[in-house]
Amino acid sequence: MNQLFSDRILNSKKSFIREILKVTSNKDIISFAGGLPNPISFPTSALRDAMTTVTDKNGSHIFQYATTEGYLPLREYIAKRYQIKHGLSINAEDILITSGSQQGLDLIGKVFLNKSDSILIEKPGYLGAIQALSLYEPHFHQVDLLEDGVDLDQFKTRLAQDTMKLFYSVPNFQNPTGLTYSRANRQALGLMLTHTQTVLIEDDPYGELRFFGEDLPYIQSFSNCPSILLGSFSKIVTPGMRIGWICTTHPQIMEKLIIAKQASDLHTNYFAQRVIYQYLIDNNLEEHISHIKKLYKEQCEAMVSSIHKYFPENIKVTQPEGGMFLWVTLPKYLSSLKLFELASELKVAFVPGEPFYIGEIPQNTLRLNYTNSDIQTIDKGIRRLGEAIHKLIKNTVTY
């Protein structure tokens, strides 16, 4: 049947994580595999109130088609938040509401990529971006992500070797590693991108979830290359309503994105936009975010401390300042795919590092999510994973 399908879809892989999530849907398994926010962080009753208010106040109007750009007061709210929190000069016309930031990635692919264009992403990089952009058949180039951001030498070499259409980055509490670019790294990247025609994409769904350290300026603040920010309510209000946005102050880019969005889905779910906006104006978002940060900080610290208790000493783990993930590096001779099998027998799951790489794939890395399990479960799961690692070391013969 393959002759029926486009090359584009035939060349695209299934989401590895979605496949793994199927395995972990078994209730007995402790899963650190998904990237799920903690459901206790969803403001369920406030959202129910917002739904009632919106419906009672507006009647049938909210069930009508709406504009592609999105609900204007919501776009104004988002623009204002960029002004207040980041000192950026952003206006409502610079915001396009999308169905999650994931749709933003797809629209970016549609607008910028021709087959075989070169693009730069982090190594390891966000799997969802790899998947979304793969459908436009670019050549991916990965640059190492280090403790303080992207490897600058590699970045410079890549920019000099080839014209890069895009640089896709997650500068805060990156998925999958939990790492954050330092101010110096952002500045250096921004300067290198200045006067290039590479489009800088900063995808920032976790930026508001900082539990240590200070907020840092976006890379775009140090550059005058064409740039785009992606944002989302998924991690600070709810992922299920699928409300995210694209922000760009370049009118020509925005015009093309709007055309692509029109062609894709006309507009993002209008009712959901109205409910989220009603929630935002009737509630204190800052207070809500501080509850989430407190919760995630405790969960992150619990996972790190259990790792120190149960894992052998030669295993490296990142120390996130926020977000939802930890990244573990095993000694080189150990395979995280083999560990996955042993861990499944002990009823604990994680994501092996493989799908976050393109080309040369290190075998010894893995991602752990700490936000969707309580502290007792985290300890129990990490104890099981520690057992699986000890078993793997025993089973792996080295010469």
Ligand SMILES: Cc1ncc(COP(=O)(O)O)c(C=O)c1O
């Ligand atoms: C880096 C990154 N970008 C985008 C997304 C997609 O988020 P959304 O729910 O806004 O589509 C995720 C989700 O986990 C993510 O980790």
